[in-house]
Amino acid sequence: MRILLHACCGPCAAxxxxxxxxxxxGVDLLFYNPNVHPYREYLHRLDALEVVARRLGAVLWAGETYDLEGWLAQAVRTQERGRSRCEMCFRIRLEETARVAAAGGFDAFTTTLLGSPHQDQAVLRxxxxxxxxxxxxxxxxxxxxxxxxxxxxxxxxxGLYRQGYCGCIYSEAERYRGKPRKRAASSELV
Ligand code: SF4
Incomplete structure (x- = not known):
């Protein structure tokens, strides 16, 4: 089959x-992840994926836009309505993958998110x-x-870059909130 594989990062794609x-x-990769913040983190993940594509001989397509504002606006609206932010995030990325797969005549599309032990496979499907x-x-x-x-x-x-959190600023806070932080003595006085 000719497959379009949505990839969130290099380690998950390998x-x-x-x-x-x-x-x-035959597999092409698509990097479309406006949920990854901040922008330098997005570039680190794309760089790692480029290494994987080169080493394994795959074509890599990168999304044309990094729609940070659009993604955040949808995340805020979704959470205000009490709906699942992650489901919204899956939908944005998989709809773009489906659109590219249809336009490119691929037999099927899928995602590396189905390899993560942290993501809900039933929702992804x-x-x-x-x-x-x-x-x-x-x-x-x-x-x-x-x-x-x-x-x-x-x-x-x-030697690929390996991220410490899922992608969005919410997940970054959830990952690191509560960890003990060393503070400068002066900041403890205020
Ligand atoms: S935690 Fe991960 S899947 Fe959920 S909204 Fe954030 S980036 Fe997307």
Missing amino acids: GPLTALGEEGH RVGEAAGRRFGANFWGRSFRPQFAAGRTLARRW
Whole structure:
């Protein structure tokens, strides 16, 4: 099959890309992640993905825009309505992947998010299938969790950048909030 693989970062792409290639699939990568903040973090992740694409011989497409304001506005609206921010985030990224897959004549599209132990696979599949129906592309909801460890091994071997949080500023705060911080003596006096 000719597959468009949405990729969130290099380490998460390495395992699935290797496995799909060994199975005989032709895979292009798409980096579309306006949820990654701040912008330098986005560039670090894109740089790491470029290394993976080069090493494994895949074509890498990068989203034409980094819609920080649009993503944040949707995140605020979604949370004000009491809805799931992560589901919204999946939808934005998978709808763009479905659109590109349909336009490019790919047999199927999928995402490296299906390899993460932290993401809800049932929600990803529901959102991916809806995106496929909307744009006329086939979503492949296969789990890439069996490839997660192999991807981490390749990331270490290749010296890839590995992020410490999911992507958005909310997840960055959730990841580090509550960790003890060393403060300068002067700041403890105020
Ligand atoms: S935690 Fe991750 S999946 Fe959820 S909204 Fe933030 S970047 Fe998106």
